[in-house]
Amino acid sequence: xxxxxxxxxxxxxxxxxxxxxxxxxxxxxxxxxxxxxxxxxxxxxxxxxxxxxxxxxxxxxxxxxxxxxxxxxxxxxxxxxxxxxxxxxxxxxxxxxxxxxxxxxxxxxxxxxxxxxxxxxxxxxxxxxxxxxxxxxxxxxxxxxxxxxxxxxxxxxxxxxxxxxxxxxxxxxxxxxxxxxxxxxxxxxxxxxxxxxxxxxxxxxxxxxxxxxxxxxxxxxxxxxxxxxxxxxxxxxxxxxxxxxxxxxxxxxxxxxxxxxxxxxxxxxxxxxxxxxxxxxxxxxxxxxxxxxxxxxxxxxxxxxxxxxxxxxxxxxxxxxxxxxxxxxxxxxxxxxxxxxxxxxxxxxxxxxxxxxxxxxxxxxxxxxxxxxxxxxxxxxxxxxxxxxxxxxxxxxx
Amino acid sequence: xxxxxxxxxxxxxxxxxxxxxxxxxxxxxxxxxxxxxxxxxxxxxxxxxxxxxxxxxxxxxxxxxxxxxxxxxxxxxxxxxxxxxxxxxxxxxxxxxxxxxxxxxxxxxxxxxxxxxxxxxxxxxxxxxxxxxxxxxxxxxxxxxxxxxxxxxxxxxxxxxxxxxxxxxxxxxxxxxxxxxxxxxxxxxxxxxxxxxxxxxxxxxxxxxxxxxxxxxxxxxxxxxxxxxxxxxxxxxxxxxxxxxxxxxxxxxxxxxxxxxxxxxxxxxxxxxxxxxxxxxxxxxxxxxxxxxxxxxxxxxxxxxxxxxxxxxxxxxxxxxxxxxxxxxxxxxxxxxxxxxxxxxxxxxxxxxxxxxxxxxxxxxxxxxxxxxxxxxxxxxxxxxxxxxxxxxxxxxx
Numbered sequence: 053x054x055x056x057x058x059x060x061x062x063x064x065x066x067x068x069x070x071x072x073x074x075x076x077x078x079x080x081x082x083x084x085x086x087x088x089x090x091x092x093x094x095x096x097x098x099x100x101x102x103x104x105x106x107x108x109x110x111x112x113x114x115x116x117x118x119x120x121x122x123x124x125x126x127x128x129x130x131x132x133x134x135x136x137x138x139x140x141x142x143x144x145x146x147x148x149x150x151x152x153x154x155x156x157x158x159x160x161x162x163x164x165x166x167x168x169x170x171x172x173x174x175x176x177x178x179x180x181x182x183x184x185x186x187x188x189x190x191x192x193x194x195x196x197x198x199x200x201x202x203x204x205x206x207x208x209x210x211x212x213x214x215x216x217x218x219x220x221x222x223x224x225x226x227x228x229x230x231x232x233x234x235x236x237x238x239x240x241x242x243x244x245x246x247x248x249x250x251x252x253x254x255x256x257x258x259x260x261x262x263x264x265x266x267x268x269x270x271x272x273x274x275x276x277x278x279x280x281x282x283x284x285x286x287x288x289x290x291x292x293x294x295x296x297x298x299x300x301x302x303x304x305x306x307x308x309x310x311x312x313x314x315x316x317x318x319x320x321x322x323x324x325x326x327x328x329x330x331x332x333x334x335x336x337x338x339x340x341x342x343x344x345x346x347x348x349x350x351x352x353x354x355x356x357x358x359x360x361x362x363x364x365x366x367x368x369x370x371x372x373x374x375x376x377x378x379x380x381x382x383x384x385x386x387x388x389x390x391x392x393x394x395x396x397x398x399x400x401x402x403x404x405x406x407x408x409x410x411x412x413x414x415x416x417x418x419x420x421x422x423x424x425x426x427x428x429x430x431x432x433x434x435x436x437x438x439x440x441x442x443x444x445x446x447x448x449x450x
Numbered sequence: 451x452x453x454x455x456x457x458x459x460x461x462x463x464x465x466x467x468x469x470x471x472x473x474x475x476x477x478x479x480x481x482x483x484x485x486x487x488x489x490x491x492x493x494x495x496x497x498x499x500x501x502x503x504x505x506x507x508x509x510x511x512x513x514x515x516x517x518x519x520x521x522x523x524x525x526x527x528x529x530x531x532x533x534x535x536x537x538x539x540x541x542x543x544x545x546x547x548x549x550x551x552x553x554x555x556x557x558x559x560x561x562x563x564x565x566x567x568x569x570x571x572x573x574x575x576x577x578x579x580x581x582x583x584x585x586x587x588x589x590x591x592x593x594x595x596x597x598x599x600x601x602x603x604x605x606x607x608x609x610x611x612x613x614x615x616x617x618x619x620x621x622x623x624x625x626x627x628x629x630x631x632x633x634x635x636x637x638x639x640x641x642x643x644x645x646x647x648x649x650x651x652x653x654x655x656x657x658x659x660x661x662x663x664x665x666x667x668x669x670x671x672x673x674x675x676x677x678x679x680x681x682x683x684x685x686x687x688x689x690x691x692x693x694x695x696x697x698x699x700x701x702x703x704x705x706x707x708x709x710x711x712x713x714x715x716x717x718x719x720x721x722x723x724x725x726x727x728x729x730x731x732x733x734x735x736x737x738x739x740x741x742x743x744x745x746x747x748x749x750x751x752x753x754x755x756x757x758x759x760x761x762x763x764x765x766x767x768x769x770x771x772x773x774x775x776x777x778x779x780x781x782x783x784x785x786x787x788x789x790x791x792x793x794x795x796x797x798x799x800x801x802x803x804x805x806x807x808x809x810x811x812x813x814x815x816x817x818x819x820x821x822x823x824x825x826x827x828x829x830x831x832x833x834x835x836x837x838x839x840x841x842x843x844x845x846x847x848x
Contacts, residue, residue: 205812215812261684274778278681285780286659287816293777295810297770307810372695376774379691380672382683412693412705414603414613418685 067103070095072445074103075132078113079156079446082131085119089130104130111194112136112444132156132446137196139439140187140236141432142180143243144202146218146270146320149180151187152429154436156446158254160429162190172220180226181233188234196443197237198230199435201246203271207288211240214288217295217306218271239438243267243431244291245282247389247424248275250434253447255387255425262383265424266293267431268370269390270320272313275434276381281448293377294318298369317370319345319391326362333358349394363395364402371406378419379411389424396423465501468493470843472501476511476528477554477844483517483525502528509592510534510842530554535594537837538585538634539830540578541641542600544616544668544718547578549585550827552834554844556652558827560588570618578624579631586632594841595635596628597833599644601669605686609638612686615693615704616669637836641665641829642689643680645787645822646673648832651845653785653823660781663822664691665829666768667788668718670711673832674779691775692716696767715768717743717789724760731756747792761793762800769804776817777809787822794821 077092078084084092090100107113114133118126134157142151150165164186166179184198204216211227213219230238241249248265257263263277272294276283284290294314295307302311303321315321326348330338336358337351351359374386386407392399400423408416424430441448475490476482482490488498505511512531516524532555540549548563562584564577582596602614609625611617625636639647646663655661661675670692674681682688692712693705700709701719713719724746728736734756735749749757772784784805790797798821806814822828838845 205810276778278676283676286782287780287813289777289780289810289813289816291778292780292810292813293774296774296777297808309807309811373774376691376694376771377778379687379694380674380689380775380778382685382687382690384684409707410695412603412687412690413707415685415687415690418687 070099071103071107074100075107075112076445078104078107078130079132083116083119083129084131085127085129087127134159135161135193137444138191138193139196139436140184140191140198141429141434141436141439142184142187142198142200143246143429143431143435144176144180144200144216144219145243145431146203149176149183150429150432151183152432152436153187153191154433155193156440156444158250158426158433158437160432161192162187163429164190172218176219176221177224177226177229181230184230184234188236195236197239197439198234199246199432199437199439200226200230200238200240201243201431201435202226202240203243203273205287205289205292206240206242206245208239208241208284211238213240237439237443239435239442241282241435241438242273242275242288242291244273245275245284246434246438247430248277248291248387248434249282249437249448250426250430250432251387251389251424252277252280252434253437253440254433255430257387257425258385261385262381263385263387264291264374264377264381264383265387265389266370266374266377267390268318268388268392270318272318272370272390274377276383278381293373296373296376298372313369313373317366317392322362322366322392323348325366326359329358329362345391345394352395352398360398363399366392367399367402368406371403371408372410374403374407374421375410375416378407378415382415384419386419386421387424388421389426389430393423468497469501469505472498473505473510473530474843476502476505477530480529481514481517481527482529483527485525487528532557533559533591535842536589536591537594537834538582538589538596539827539832539834539837540582540585540596540598541644541827541829541833542574542578542598542614542617543641543829544601547574547581548827548830549581550830550834551585551589552831553591554838554842556648556824556831556835558830559590560585561827562588570616574617574619575622575624575627579628582628582632586634593634595637595837596632597644597830597835597837598624598628598636598638599641599829599833600624600638601641601671603685603687603690604638604640604643606637606639606682609636611638635837635841637833637840639680639833639836640671640673640686640689642671643673643682644832644836645828646675646689646785646832647680647835647845648824648828648830649785649787649822650675650678650832651835651838652831653828655785655823656783656818659783660779661783661785662772662775662779662781663785663787664768664772664775665788666716666786666790668716670716670768670788672775674781676779691771694771694774696770711767711771715764715790720760720764720790721746723764724757727756727760743789743792750793750796758796761797764790765797765800766804769801769806770808772801772805772819773808773814776805776813780813782817784817784819785822786819787824787828791821 153161205214227238244267266274274291295312299311303315305312437447440446551559603612628636642665664672672689693710697709701713703710835845
């Protein structure tokens, strides 16, 4: 009786693992024939055919034509249609929640967002739920689930945000709540870690290198990929560098500390600093209207002295911390993403210069520091990639 | 012909892998019977008996008595004698090269050392070779090989020191030279990484945690253990935090940078700073004689104001960098080793205080920062542990 139960369970596990293997093989190598899948996976032709039948039935795999004959009958080719499943990817930022419907190739099919103004706590949770419902209702294809990138310390195993300073969330069970609301699988992950997964899954990079992805937006955090996997540390805290102290007796931070990197190098900090200086420099173009991220960028691009000073000064403490991270991890690839990357090459150059002076030259020289290649949706893409891994075994096999 | 060659090679590999498995099992679980080894490893009784015969013949395993009978004949118990092999472990520091003969349980059987004064380059290489020969000649037990911990960027695969700032070594093939000299296997590894392996193999720690070991001596560097293995980064540079910049326009460092952590928090920096201040404070007990690490420690312990100021100030930038490392790695366990740990609890407390203020509180609170538990020989022990792994499959199975 027990033996039969165990055998059944084992059979189910094997079946599921074979399904994932076949699906991933077709996703990565397709268009490919059943015989090709058997060769690539080491599974028998019969097993492959059985599994493919189910995958075709579920719409995850399509027959897309005939391959060249190698003597006998021309083989039918299989592939995973990019839109076989859609995923909801969400980027919870401190001032805005942005979401997207993403397909299996990381293409965005639609977007929605909610401004948070200064709402936090339960109000922010409510906006997140409303946005997720809007996207799930808008979906035209079967949904595989919902991936959320949220700032702060996130416990992915329980789906809980342990502490998000800017949102005033402490121990908020975001995952279970959204699963209850939608009936879909939900994964939640730190937003910078999501950005790292987005760049790794859909961006251009050296696959043999470790990769540090630093998100410099309203807040600052990093995600670290080692050996093709997200490295989360002992309690999911790896990459929490926004609260590294960089200024003695510096400005008070929302985390309770002083002089944190976020207080001098984030977009929020840069805007605050610009507002302070504008009050003293009425000649700056920035004094002409409300100071927003867009007006600051325009002033920066037209060479306004104050805008350039504020933005480029913020690059120094960031470079300092990047130096410490490169020294710690010995990683060859550092990718910058987030709102501050809108200041482009001059900001990047300033970050690079300071990083070069902030760690052992030989280490920095063998590192490449560059801007992200997946654009502003990197967190949505990474949250979706995480879900592709956990639900379908794609992108980040688990 | 080819098939036979491959079969032979495969057989040899299997044999070697079984030998390592059996040896490690006896090392970790002994005293243990042959039947016990078979149960623990899944190998057949016959295979275990064959392998054990060879290991006993080679002196790596001894029969040490009879176990309790479980019905039939009482089984013979096996163990790995602690002194079955000795290893040479060497700590190349900036002012002194220290070596030890270490047994398989991390016990030191004898020591030797050479002061470097300010000799570097080829002169330092010569001292290293002379020390290694002294130790290999003194050995009373069969030697498994030589493990070297050296400061700077070390390429373990080729046995080359790529760059050791303090020793003025660039691309020195230490490993090949010592193998030629002694005919023994040699591994060379960064000294802080060796310290991490020493603490991991022979110290007290939480085996489920990641561990950062920071060596604060003449120089400063860290070794990182993730998942029970040394994490070396993309080009062996992980943990090179001594040249993280911590002071704007700070003192010039031997690496070519300015304001590196080593220039303010290493023993060398602390002694230099103390000498500067003593010139201005003739009342300090430090002004009575030559200022050495011993006189500084004595003055520190008797509460001399200048000694306390200099030592405790050096703890601040160190804590700052530890905060950045904890933020980067999310590690729960941070271990401090090296000459500066001689300043004990007051220095440790100052480091802890600054670390707590230098990273997200929640992360630091779940971390433990403590002094190493293996003592001053930690680099020698770690270099030996590395060799135990590569040559015998013990401590760090490879």
